[in-house]
Amino acid sequence: MRWVSTLAKQGAAGLRLLLVLTVLLGVVYPLVVWGIGQLPGLRDKADGSVVTLDGRAVGAQLIGVDPVDPNAKADPTNDRYFHTRPSALSQDALGPGDPSTSGASNLSADNPKLIDLIKKRQQEIAAREGVPIGQIPADAVQASASGLDPDISPAYAELQVRRVARVNGLSEQQVERIVEATTSGRAAGALGEPTVNVLALNLAVLAAKH
Amino acid sequence: MKSDTWAGLSQVALLLVALAVVYRPLGGYLAHVYTSARHWKVERLVYRLVRVDPDSEQRWSTYARGVLGFSFVSVVLLYLLQRLQTVLPLGLGRPEITPSVAFNTAVSFVTNTNWQSYVPETAFGHLVQMAGLTVQNFVSAAVGMAVAVAVIRGFVRAGTDRLGNVWVDITRGVIRVLLPLSLVFAVLLIGLGVVDSLSAGVAVTGIDGAQHTIALAPAASQEAIKELGTNGGGVFNANSAHPFENPNAWTNQVEIFLVLVIPVSLTRTFGLMVGDRRQGHAILSVMALLWGGMLAVIWWAEAHPNGPAALLAGAGMEGKETRFGVPSSALFADSTTGTSTGAVNAAHDSLSGLGGGGAMLNMLFSEISPGGVGTGIYSILVFAVVAVFLAGLMVGRTPEYLGKKLGRKEVTMASIAMLAMPTLVLVMAGIAVVLPATAGALTNFGAHGLSEVLYAYASTANNNGSAFAGITVTSDWFQSTLGVAMALGRFIPILAVLCLAGGLAVQKKVPLSAGTLPTSGPLFVSMVAGTVLLVAALTFVPALALGPIAEALS
Numbered sequence: 001m002r003w004v005s006t007l008a009k010q011g012a013a014g015l016r017l018l019l020v021l022t023v024l025l026g027v028v029y030p031l032v033v034w035g036i037g038q039l040p041g042l043r044d045k046a047d048g049s050v051v052t053l054d055g056r057a058v059g060a061q062l063i064g065v066d067p068v069d070p071n072a073k074a075d076p077t078n079d080r081y082f083h084t085r086p087s088a089l090s091q092d093a094l095g096p097g098d099p100s101t102s103g104a105s106n107l108s109a110d111n112p113k114l115i116d117l118i119k120k121r122q123q124e125i126a127a128r129e130g131v132p133i134g135q136i137p138a139d140a141v142q143a144s145a146s147g148l149d150p151d152i153s154p155a156y157a158e159l160q161v162r163r164v165a166r167v168n169g170l171s172e173q174q175v176e177r178i179v180e181a182t183t184s185g186r187a188a189g190a191l192g193e194p195t196v197n198v199l200a201l202n203l204a205v206l207a208a209k210h
Numbered sequence: 211m212k213s214d215t216w217a218g219l220s221q222v223a224l225l226l227v228a229l230a231v232v233y234r235p236l237g238g239y240l241a242h243v244y245t246s247a248r249h250w251k252v253e254r255l256v257y258r259l260v261r262v263d264p265d266s267e268q269r270w271s272t273y274a275r276g277v278l279g280f281s282f283v284s285v286v287l288l289y290l291l292q293r294l295q296t297v298l299p300l301g302l303g304r305p306e307i308t309p310s311v312a313f314n315t316a317v318s319f320v321t322n323t324n325w326q327s328y329v330p331e332t333a334f335g336h337l338v339q340m341a342g343l344t345v346q347n348f349v350s351a352a353v354g355m356a357v358a359v360a361v362i363r364g365f366v367r368a369g370t371d372r373l374g375n376v377w378v379d380i381t382r383g384v385i386r387v388l389l390p391l392s393l394v395f396a397v398l399l400i401g402l403g404v405v406d407s408l409s410a411g412v413a414v415t416g417i418d419g420a421q422h423t424i425a426l427a428p429a430a431s432q433e434a435i436k437e438l439g440t441n442g443g444g445v446f447n448a449n450s451a452h453p454f455e456n457p458n459a460w461t462n463q464v465e466i467f468l469v470l471v472i473p474v475s476l477t478r479t480f481g482l483m484v485g486d487r488r489q490g491h492a493i494l495s496v497m498a499l500l501w502g503g504m505l506a507v508i509w510w511a512e513a514h515p516n517g518p519a520a521l522l523a524g525a526g527m528e529g530k531e532t533r534f535g536v537p538s539s540a541l542f543a544d545s546t547t548g549t550s551t552g553a554v555n556a557a558h559d560s561l562s563g564l565g566g567g568g569a570m571l572n573m574l575f576s577e578i579s580p581g582g583v584g585t586g587i588y589s590i591l592v593f594a595v596v597a598v599f600l601a602g603l604m605v606g607r608t609p610e611y612l613g614k615k616l617g618r619k620e621v622t623m624a625s626i627a628m629l630a631m632p633t634l635v636l637v638m639a640g641i642a643v644v645l646p647a648t649a650g651a652l653t654n655f656g657a658h659g660l661s662e663v664l665y666a667y668a669s670t671a672n673n674n675g676s677a678f679a680g681i682t683v684t685s686d687w688f689q690s691t692l693g694v695a696m697a698l699g700r701f702i703p704i705l706a707v708l709c710l711a712g713g714l715a716v717q718k719k720v721p722l723s724a725g726t727l728p729t730s731g732p733l734f735v736s737m738v739a740g741t742v743l744l745v746a747a748l749t750f751v752p753a754l755a756l757g758p759i760a761e762a763l764s
Contacts, residue, residue: 006272010376011279016260017377018283018349021384025348026341029389033396033431037406042397046406048426048454050414057414060424062403062453067418081418085532099424100411101331102448104529104557106680108658109517110761118523138525139532145451145557151532190220192459193535202417 051199053206059199064150066096067202076128080167082152082160082201085139086121089147093120097147104145118142129163151195154183168205178204218509218537221463225541228467229474236471237478237490243386244359244379245483256381267372270712273360274705276376277353281320281701284346288316291342292334301335302410310689317693319343321700322350322582324436324443324552324675325692327683331425331446336408343443344432348392351439351472352383354550354584357704358476361588362483364711365612368719373711387472388439395468396434402464403457406430429455437468440582442552442675450542450555451531462538462555469551473497473580476587484612488730493590495735500579500742501548504572509540511564516762520562529557540565547572550582552675559654559662559678566678567758570665573672574750575742576631582673588707590738594729595624595710597741601727610726613719623710630702632749634671634695639664639753645687653680657764661757666692671699 037046044050049061059065064084072079087097088105107114121141122133129136137155157179165175182200186192249257249264257264268276292312295301307315311328318325319342328334334343356379363373400406407426414422429445433455436442446452456462474494481490513536515526530539539556546553547569558569572579578590595611599621602609609616616624642648642663652659658678665678670692677683683692728734 003271003275007275007279010272010275011283013260013262013377014276014280015283015287017256017262017380018280018287018345020256020259021349022287022341022345025384025389026345029393030340030344030428030431033393033400034406034408034428036397037400037430042400045403046400046430047409048405048407048412048424049403049457050412053417057412058417059414059422060412062457063424064453065416065420065422067416068420069418096420096422099422101329101425102446102452103329104448104451104560104679106557106559106653106678107519107528108560108654108680108761109515109519109526109528109562110656110658110764111519111654114519114528115522118519122522138520138523138527141523142519142526142528142530144531145529145555145560146446146448146453146531148448148453149531149533150453153532186217187459187463188224190217190224191463192533192538193214195533199417206417 051203053203061197061199062150063099063148064198065099065148066090066094068096076124077130077163078167079128079163082157082164082198082205084198085149085152086141086143087147088143093117094124099148102146102148104147105143129159131159135159150197150199152198154179154194154196157183157196157201164205168209170205170208174208175205178208214535214537221537222505222541225463225466229470232471233475233478236475238482240387240475240479241482243382244479250385253381253385257377260377262377264375264378267375269371270360270373270708273373273376274708277357277704278701280353280380284320284349285316288319288342288346289313291338292316295335295338298337300337304333304335307333310686311684314689314693317696318675319346319441319443320350321673321696322354322439322441322550322585323670323673323696323700324441325670325677325696326443326675327689329447330444331427336428339432339445340428344435347432347435347439347441347443348384348388349380351388351435351441351583352380354582355383355387356380356584357708358584358587361591361707361711362480364714365614366483367715368717371712371716373708373715388435391438392431392434395438395464396430399433399461399464400430402461404430404433404461405454426454433465434468436553437465437551438472440469440473440549440551442546444553450553451557456555458533459538462534462542465553466542466545469545469549469553470580472583473549473586476584477580480587486730489612492730492735493587493594494580496590496738496742497578497580497586499735499739500575501544504548504568504579505541505544507568508544508565509537511562511568512536512540515562517562526562529560531555543569544572546676547674548577548579548581550577550585550673552669554676557679558665558676559680563758563761566661567754567762569676570661570668570758571746571754573668573674574635574746576628577672577674578742585673589703592624592627592703592707593741594738595620596628597734597737598727598729599624600741601737607725610720611729613722614714614717615720619713620710623706623713627703627706627710628745630706631671631699634699635664635667636749636753638691638695639667642667642687642691647685647687651682651685651688657757657760661761664753664757667695670695673700
């Protein structure tokens, strides 16, 4: 019985400590961090790095949502956009995910479902870009972990240059330059992988057209 | 060598340099925090509000009841916060949380596991995220450190039955260590692009005219303590793969650093407290050997995937983010499973057979490379005790460690602490795989399907929290048994090591003699590492052979 009464006594002290710490760590701390995040210089990042075009929010720099060109339905080669990686949040093999949530396919490399999906993506991309399947980089046909990967590999951007230039009435050199300017190398030359931000690519193409 | 291999190695080197730089100051500071006789003013205020005497010390059993009582009321409060989210403020109109999700999540965050059976950005409002989950991110880590320090005191002290004051240890861990560091790193993470917003989301109209809502959350404040406290519960479903939690290679490096920094530095604290820094170096060496070894395995496996899908695509990028690629994903996977973190920046279910198996084995080592905040050091001390005991058997001497005799009681307690996790994993996963409903809960089949089940129990019983997330765990069976695995996997070892420490503290110190086994050299390091490998091999080889090993070889 003494065991139980000590446990109850310790539990009561624990409850009082928990309530004190809830105020400190669950109210004061997150609000202080939020407040600091609202200071100029941090605020844009804290609020999601939203990108605007003519005063309208068109997306977040960090969030990749595949743009859909209605003309591409009839003729996939007539698609004006650079495309993101596949998203596990999309109903289709390719196409936009849903940024109100996030997630991966969780398919293993020996799952027939994943093998079929990759084959389907390879065919669709080969048809869209007019290239043999062997030229398609791995990131173009495999879904990201978040379903919202904002980046593609430089190889996948390169693969889309010819089509984007043709459909938008730009020269391939112009679009090449856009890809080059948008490509980020490894941080400090060592961290992570080289990437190209898809929203930035498409916005730069839009700007070049005007 | 290829340029990306060089880049990856430079990344590892940069991480090790950063850890080496803070090792001495942070390890020393932690030792000071837990040995200083002075209380800060704000701490005195806390003790007055809580009505405890900070200068009284407790026996192991009272200390243990403090840990249990505190954790129990934490589970109750977190359960209620979730269940009442629809009537409390800041719920953002998000739906009612079912009892099974609320139970599982409450146990999960209180035990420092942070296993998630829900989609955070659609399930929880800000009140649960802040006043519930963020608080447990802090205090579950502080409890881990408190237990670790109490165990170290057991080795240090002699002729006393007192191990310290649990309320003082928890309070100091929060106020002097976790809170200031989290504050600094939360702001740094915002500066690097992590979001921290009280809005539920932002509506955008894409360049193609499509309407989307992008989810937002008070992420940075939780992200910092999520990594620093080796918690690992994502503010978003994709966890540290979500660009708002981990937007670039710099934040990735910072998050890996945060995961490792306290467990690594605590070996310095241990060395300082026992009065022989080489003892801490020996323990750190075992951790580093296992961490480095498993990093090599996971990295190599992901760079040379042999699954048919990866071969068809040309590389294993399924479930990986472009900005991280193979080396940064492998480094994260190794560090998150070697600690009790469980945050992920890649989908572990889509790792190769060997890579995913490596992540699982890292947890099945009892998470000691370098282990969770506090839990890592007390778990590896258990292996050290067992290693010394085995060595004593071989030469026929009474084993001693750090001047304490290891008798029957000590070895029994160490064995209970060591074998609780394997028992939970094998029994529960064994039952789960024969249940007919389990097949319907899996995304993948064959050997990989078994791995999904095994990984779930390995993760929960070790309080890790990462998942082969293709498994659907919303059935009452999974919610309850995974919850029980988390609770028993946390508290059985805690009770055993506190009991062990209580016995050690009463003992007098045994003077060193010519026959004492030195516990700071390479021989001892290899003995402890060997014990870890042997125990894992003896318990898990059959299960692993049917899962990840079968997949890797096919």
